[in-house]
Amino acid sequence: MSKQSVDAVVQALKSRALRVTPQRYAVYANLLSRTDHPTVEQLLNDLNRDFPISSQATVYSSLQALREAGLVREVLLEEGVSRYDANVDPHHHFRCQQCGAIEDVAWDTFQALDLSRLRPGLQPQAYEVTVYGVCDRCHN
Amino acid sequence: MSKQSVDAVVQALKSRALRVTPQRYAVYANLLSRTDHPTVEQLLNDLNRDFPISSQATVYSSLQALREAGLVREVLLEEGVSRYDANVDPHHHFRCQQCGAIEDVAWDTFQALDLSRLRPGLQPQAYEVTVYGVCDRCHN
């Protein structure tokens, strides 16, 4: 990872008044480097691959801090486990019904939805689309 | 509940080769009668309000049977708990960020999305929209 992106991670943490600790840094940098929306278990395995960086409890607390700071979001597309995503810009998801893989779908893939067609009384603030299907790895 | 709808529940269960037991009947009839996507806990409280009808383990097993039979679906919009919905026709959801209430949004509320705009390789089969916002009970 380049010095520039290292700084970017530190900047991001500092700008949200988060103390920069090795564990927090590692969690956020790792999430930024991937787009597969890992579970806590996958995150831990990856972080501690070479040598122990963080405990499980700390990953949970780091994720909570990052989430409250708006740097990370939780993705609920599977029963039982939460997945995490450092892409906090609005976007959609594709979920493979075969292997469970989750993939981002760019926001402008679909035309904007007309939220004014919701029943009166509801005040929409955001929306996202989840597409279910089969990914190429599972189909071929 | 009218005799006719009673029969409808029995028919639905029988047509899916599910044995008609009081517990299963109660779970499915209860889900059919509401649109708030209850959790197992809420379902249990409601079922056993007057006198005990079903144990927790049986509600779980009934839901699994109903789900496998295609009469009920699981809705994941909240961390930690699964919610259940007897509306298995395609539809969208609105989730109140304040109180957590979940409400169905009719399928034809939104124009159809052009799934051919997904990247090549993905084979979409279905999609749904989740709208986040504030419901009238929370806003007023």
Added chain:
DNA sequence: CTTTGTGCAAACGATTTGCAGGATG
């Protein structure tokens, strides 16, 4: 009667929490 469902309690797995020591700003 044969098969499947129910209820209880124990088992599980993901996440949370309490607390003592350690690192950050």
Added chain:
DNA sequence: CATCCTGCAAATCGTTTGCACAAAG
């Protein structure tokens, strides 16, 4: 140095499972 973070282990909470008994077809 005052505050906040980390790691460990125990606690929690939703859900699943094993098993003996009961009910459904």
